[in-house]
Amino acid sequence: MRIAFAKPARPNKGAFVVTVAEGGKLAPTAAALDKDLAGLLSGAIARSKFSGKPGQTLTVFSAEGRVVLLGVGDPDKLDANGAAALGGSIYVDLAHSGEKEAAVVLDLGGDTLPDLAAHVAMGFGLRSYRFDQYKTKLKKDDKPSLSKLTVMLDAHAKAKKLHEIEAAVAEGVAFTRDLVSEPPNVLFPEEFANRVKGLSKLGVEVEILGEKEMAKLGMGALLGVGQGSRRESKMAIMRWNGGKKSDQPIAFVGKGVCFDTGGISIKPAGGMEDMKFDMGGAGVVAGLMHGLAARRAKVNVVACLGLVENMPDGNAQRPSDVVTSMSGQTIEIINTDAEGRLVLADALWYIQDKYKPKFMLDLATLTGAMMVSLGEETCGYFSNDDELSDKLKAAGDAVAEPIWRMPLGDAYNKMMDSDIADMKNAGARWGGAITAACFLERFVNKVPWVHMDIAGVAWSRKDRPITPKGASGFMVRTLDRLVRDNYEG
Numbered sequence: 001m002r003i004a005f006a007k008p009a010r011p012n013k014g015a016f017v018v019t020v021a022e023g024g025k026l027a028p029t030a031a032a033l034d035k036d037l038a039g040l041l042s043g044a045i046a047r048s049k050f051s052g053k054p055g056q057t058l059t060v061f062s063a064e065g066r067v068v069l070l071g072v073g074d075p076d077k078l079d080a081n082g083a084a085a086l087g088g089s090i091y092v093d094l095a096h097s098g099e100k101e102a103a104v105v106l107d108l109g110g111d112t113l114p115d116l117a118a119h120v121a122m123g124f125g126l127r128s129y130r131f132d133q134y135k136t137k138l139k140k141d142d143k144p145s146l147s148k149l150t151v152m153l154d155a156h157a158k159a160k161k162l163h164e165i166e167a168a169v170a171e172g173v174a175f176t177r178d179l180v181s182e183p184p185n186v187l188f189p190e191e192f193a194n195r196v197k198g199l200s201k202l203g204v205e206v207e208i209l210g211e212k213e214m215a216k217l218g219m220g221a222l223l224g225v226g227q228g229s230r231r232e233s234k235m236a237i238m239r240w241n242g243g244k245k246s247d248q249p250i251a252f253v254g255k256g257v258c259f260d261t262g263g264i265s266i267k268p269a270g271g272m273e274d275m276k277f278d279m280g281g282a283g284v285v286a287g288l289m290h291g292l293a294a295r296r297a298k299v300n301v302v303a304c305l306g307l308v309e310n311m312p313d314g315n316a317q318r319p320s321d322v323v324t325s326m327s328g329q330t331i332e333i334i335n336t337d338a339e340g341r342l343v344l345a346d347a348l349w350y351i352q353d354k355y356k357p358k359f360m361l362d363l364a365t366l367t368g369a370m371m372v373s374l375g376e377e378t379c380g381y382f383s384n385d386d387e388l389s390d391k392l393k394a395a396g397d398a399v400a401e402p403i404w405r406m407p408l409g410d411a412y413n414k415m416m417d418s419d420i421a422d423m424k425n426a427g428a429r430w431g432g433a434i435t436a437a438c439f440l441e442r443f444v445n446k447v448p449w450v451h452m453d454i455a456g457v458a459w460s461r462k463d464r465p466i467t468p469k470g471a472s473g474f475m476v477r478t479l480d481r482l483v484r485d486n487y488e489g
Contacts, residue, residue: 001128002148003121005163006103006157014101014148015066017030019373020045020052020110022073029105030069039061041069048308054082055089055465059097068093068102075108083401085465087149092463096130103150115157118162124149125170126466126473131181165295167442169480172291173473179283179353180350180458181472182274185260187236189226189307192279194257196236196286196305202293209235219346221325222306225339228263228316229309236282237307238289242297243489249300250290250487251357252479253347254365255340256282256307263310263336264318277471278340280458281363282307287476298488302355306343310336322421326350326445330421338426340364341439348443358487359388359448360442363475369432370453378402379457379475382437385448392450397460402475406434413438 001013008029018030024045024326026034028486034041040062044050050058053185055471056071070086080084094102100208106117128146132138179187179195185193194209200206211232214223219235226233236256239249257278261267266274277283282305289303317323321333323342327349346360370380381403383389390403396403410432415427423442427435435450457474460467467473 001125001265003125003163003167004148005117005153005160006150007154007156008105008107010064010154011103011150013065015068015097015102016064016100017068017070017090017104017228018363019072019106020069021075021428022052022071024050024052028107032428033067041067045069055085057089057093059093066097066099067201070104072108075110078108078116080115080119083119084123084126087120087125088127088466090120090149091124091127091146094146094181094450096141098145100145100293101148101150102146103152105152107153111415113153114159115162115307116224117151117153117159118166121149121151121163122166122170123466124307125167127173127468129177129468131177131470143287168295169291169477172287172480173292173476175290176283176287176473176476177471179286180277180280182276187279188231188258189256190232192258192282192305192307193234195237196238199238199290199293200285202290203240204289204293205239205241207237209237212330214346217350218324218326218328220323220351221342222346224307224317224323225257225310225342226308226334228313229311234307235342236307236309238303240289240293240297240299242292247300247489249302249355250483251351251355251360252285252301252303253344253351253362254282254285254303254305255279255343255366257340257343257361258307258309260310260337260339261312262267263316263339265313265336267337274459277459278365279307279330280365280454283471284363284454284473284475288479291476291480292483297483299483302351302357304347304351306347306486308343310339329423329442332418332421332424333425335426338436340366341436342425344440345443348440349445352445352447357447359385359450360444361452361479363452365455365458366453367433367455369437371456373406373433374456376456377459379402379452379454380404380406380433381405381450381452382408382434383450384408384441384444384446388448388450391454391486392478392482395485396478398481398485399477401478403478406437408434408441412443438449
């Protein structure tokens, strides 16, 4: 999808999008056009239910072509997130209209207009995402006709520069969506690692560990998960060195279970196809690294992805097995479907032990219990550090990705004690998301840490303003904002 910026002008081809405030008040460009068209626009508003609410659209055909009235609500209350949603609305309205191009004039006034314009463009781009390469018989009507949006405003050069940053982050979101959307026969651990290697073209240093290397490091927890699969487990370590050499890095860790059958504790058949996105945490971390590198972020970042398949063959891990993690702590396997925390245990220990980061943040599609708690609208997270937690919450609010802090505590932690090992990998039925977080806390060695359980938000079952149905890329923008607002030099 091509996006351009230009001075306000009436386009000589394609759709022309003009803005309308709440109550049907035409913006200056819309009012001038309405005058030239002898009241056609205002007349259409009067005869419709269109009122200028945010995201509302009304199409009017004139001798000059297609005019789309775009509701913006109260212009004085329009923020970056609302602007992004407007961009999504433009795409939805025109994607299959037959128009190849569209131009939108933003004449809303205010010093923030260039930033709003950049976010309109970003929202348009994010909403236009499609994953259809496996559809061999797409009908012509199924393919979007629209391929270009021009955002028009006086300060177009400034808006373009701001958009370059947002577009880099959006590329990261798209990278995450691609990874999460891929079928598991295509995206298995080795292939995931290969795609991560591609980030080297952006300047990311990438190292891939195989099973022999991980065995030498003592990663018995991670390796136990993958021992039932014919696919070799991998660990991908990525480094972006955009800060000073002396700067302590920040760290992100992702659960990358490329397919999760549950292992010997096998899942029910119904819905198992969803387990292709059990690598969603690793997908978000990969997308974040793509975005940070693409926008040349001035920060040092290290990231780690634990990439495995959880399969139930004759060599698979069994309930009652005991494994030894890289930390030296032993784990009794109660349920082989509680596998993601085993992957993260070794990855977290490896990162804190080798790189000594300022903080660690892990992401994982970890528990159904989190979905029971918060549904598919909000991401629950846990932290051992109030300051880090507050920064993360502010970042989520800033990009309209809702997150909510959940509790930790000794009472929950004790539920993970084992009778024969240092701990067990699954607790009682209740508080499953919390006990999983308590398990992970045993591997962070008191480093400031956040665990994000993205089980409910990694995949969207419905279209949203800037997210089409499917892989969401949820948290890439939040984490980029966390870095941008707090850790860049």
